[in-house]
Amino acid sequence: MPNPTVLLVDDDPDLLRLLSMRLQSSGYRVVTAGGGEEALARLAVSRPHAVITDLRMQGMDGTTLFQRIQAQDRALPVIVLTAHGTIPDAVEATQRGIFGYLTKPFEARELTALLQRAVAVGAAHDPKRESGRSETWRDAIVTASPRMESLLSEAGLVAQSEASVLLLGESGTGKELLARAIHLASPRRERPFVAINCAAIPEQLLESELFGHAKGAFTGAVGARKGLFQTADGGTLFLDEIGDMPLALQVKLLRVLQDREVRPVGTSQALPVDVRIVSATHRELEAAVADGSFRNDLYYRLNVVSLALAPLRERREDIPLLVHHVLASLGTKFQRPVNGFTPEAMEMLSTFDWPGNVRQLMNVVEQCYALCTIPLIPASLVARALCDKPAAILPYAEAKNCFERDYLVQLLKITQGHVAEAARLANRNRTEFYRLLQKHGLSPALFKSSD
Numbered sequence: 001m002p003n004p005t006v007l008l009v010d011d012d013p014d015l016l017r018l019l020s021m022r023l024q025s026s027g028y029r030v031v032t033a034g035g036g037e038e039a040l041a042r043l044a045v046s047r048p049h050a051v052i053t054d055l056r057m058q059g060m061d062g063t064t065l066f067q068r069i070q071a072q073d074r075a076l077p078v079i080v081l082t083a084h085g086t087i088p089d090a091v092e093a094t095q096r097g098i099f100g101y102l103t104k105p106f107e108a109r110e111l112t113a114l115l116q117r118a119v120a121v122g123a124a125h126d127p128k129r130e131s132g133r134s135e136t137w138r139d140a141i142v143t144a145s146p147r148m149e150s151l152l153s154e155a156g157l158v159a160q161s162e163a164s165v166l167l168l169g170e171s172g173t174g175k176e177l178l179a180r181a182i183h184l185a186s187p188r189r190e191r192p193f194v195a196i197n198c199a200a201i202p203e204q205l206l207e208s209e210l211f212g213h214a215k216g217a218f219t220g221a222v223g224a225r226k227g228l229f230q231t232a233d234g235g236t237l238f239l240d241e242i243g244d245m246p247l248a249l250q251v252k253l254l255r256v257l258q259d260r261e262v263r264p265v266g267t268s269q270a271l272p273v274d275v276r277i278v279s280a281t282h283r284e285l286e287a288a289v290a291d292g293s294f295r296n297d298l299y300y301r302l303n304v305v306s307l308a309l310a311p312l313r314e315r316r317e318d319i320p321l322l323v324h325h326v327l328a329s330l331g332t333k334f335q336r337p338v339n340g341f342t343p344e345a346m347e348m349l350s351t352f353d354w355p356g357n358v359r360q361l362m363n364v365v366e367q368c369y370a371l372c373t374i375p376l377i378p379a380s381l382v383a384r385a386l387c388d389k390p391a392a393i394l395p396y397a398e399a400k401n402c403f404e405r406d407y408l409v410q411l412l413k414i415t416q417g418h419v420a421e422a423a424r425l426a427n428r429n430r431t432e433f434y435r436l437l438q439k440h441g442l443s444p445a446l447f448k449s450s451d
Contacts, residue, residue: 003029004119005046009039009053009065015143019052024094028119037405037441040068044409044447047076047146047153050099053112055082058343064206066098075148081106105294116150137184151307152181153243158305160186165255166242166302167280168316169309172359175280176240178309183236188276189449191235194228194410196418199244205250207265211256214266229262229273233394236276241284243294312354312361315407317351317413322358326365332380338372350414351425405440417447 006027006028010016013034020030031048033039035057043051051069055062066078071343077099099121100114103274137159138152145209158165167175176195183193201209212227228237245253256262258275261270279302288294311318323341330339354360364385370378371384411422422444423433435446 003027004050005029005031005048005120006115007033007039007042007051008047009033009036009051009062011035011054011059014052021249022108022111028115031442035441036062036068037067038443039065040405041222041409041440041442041446043069043072044146046414047073047149050115050121051076051078052115053078053080055080057396070097072147073153075121075153076151077121078113079114079118081430106421114236128156137189138181138351141174141181141323142322143315145310145318147319149309151178151309154305154307155182156185158307160181160187161400162276163304164277164279164282164287164302164305165311166306167345168306168353169277169280169282169355170311171282173309173311174240174356174358175309175397179238179280180237180277180308182278183276186236186276188235191236194232195238195240196228197240197378199241203249205248206245207252210249210253211262211271212264213330214264215332227262227264229256230271231274232275234275236273238278239302241281241283242279243281243285247293247295250295250298254295254301256448257298257301312357315381316410318352319322319361320346323349324362327369330366330369338369338377339375342378342379345377345382346404348379348382348386358409404436405442408440408442411449412442413443415447417444419444 004027006023007171008016008019008023008030009032010019011034016032016034017061020032023030026050031042031046033042036053036174037060039051039053039426053065055064060068062080066080069076069078079100079102080098081104083104093438102111102114135208141148141151141152143152155178165182167178169175178218179195180193183189192388196209198206208225208227210226210227212230215224256273259270260274261272263270285294285299285303289296289299323346327338327340340346349361349364356363364382367385368381372378372380407426408422411425415421419437420430423430424434428436
């Protein structure tokens with residue numbers, strides 16, 4: 001792998017410089033951070049192949065940094081360095097999921113060997129890695145968000161197994177797209193991908209749709225019909241809105257998953273099926289289990305691995321990409337290219353809360369495209385499509401203190417590191433805004449476009 005990237009974190013500038021020189025001489029591309037907050041800011045911009053962090057640092061220590069990293073990207077390997085290490089500390093660290101633990105002073109060869117293994121793991125979990133496996137599995141998912149890249153990393157990893165996957169997230173976040181991507185990344189990619197919305201079909205018909213029926217099984221059954229389990233045999237069955245499945249049918253679904261065979265309605269014959277299950281819901285299934293509307297045993301059967309898609313308002317850096325992608329698709333389809341949105345219109349799109357997520361954004365862009373008669377779509381059309389709802393980011397003073405850093409990161413992503421524009425959006429003067437950035441270890445340069 002040419003020049004793997006390592007994020008090096010230490011509040012000692014001399015040690016940071018020394019380790020950086022050693023790693024660069026070993027062929028690594030090194031990104032440095034002088035503390036935990038700065039490291040998180042750098043991770044918000046791009047994903048390295050591994051992280052090396054000191055344990056004892058001013059402010060956020062290495063353990064807290066690891067916990068914050070793992071909450072966002074469980075597949076990113078973290079190596080911890082400390083001058084205060086003990087064997088119990090090392091055991092506890094590795095039990096928590098830290099990739100490696102070295103006590104200062106350490107041999108350079110020891111760190112290099114550990115880092116080589118970590119980079120191999122980080123590269124294997126990188127959704128953009130070059131490998132023998134085609135990466136077209138994720139082509140339909142348009143993103144520049146490190147959070148989404150982390151999710152795709154996990155999706156690509158779990159795709160290689162047979163584990164059932166439960167996709168969580170608000171309506172419109174792209175759960176079916178992710179389910180298709182998991183199928184395309186899996187060894188089942190040459191077999192069918194079949195999707196069904198469990199909330200869209202009446203209860204009396206859903207059983208027949210899933211398991212099939214025999215001729216004469218019920219009124220209107222003029223012939224035998226295969227169910228979706230049989231149609232998806234050898235491939236993947238996507239059960240969307242699984243949280244809305246009636247309890248009586250949940251029992252039958254559980255039996256199919258346990259026995260790996262279906263019994264069509266109106267017949268006693270069991271037919272073997274080989275299907276990988278990916279399900280999705282916008283509901284809180286744990287709450288549904290607690291109130292008895294969803295079976296506990298089915299929940300754990302479906303939720304072997306869960307992946308949660310972030311709402312669009314938490315990955316605003318994807319909005320311009322998605323907008324341009326939809327406009328390009330519409331221009332190709334209707335042979336009427338539109339160059340884009342005016343800056344004011346794009347600002348409205350970038351700062352709107354998007355309760356309907358990506359689906360709503362695509363609808364708004366398509367509506368604006370249909371009504372636009374000039375090369376650039378104006379803000380007036382966007383306001384009309386948004387029903388004239390105000391599309392401004394809340395002033396900083398109204399944001400809760402615990403979300404302060406994420407709020408600043410979002411502003412820098414939207415403005416690509418332009419502090420004056422970010423300060424204007426936040427309704428703060430530049431001097432105060434710089435003070436806030438310094439408080440959270442955020443450098444505007446990290447967010448500037450590399451073009």
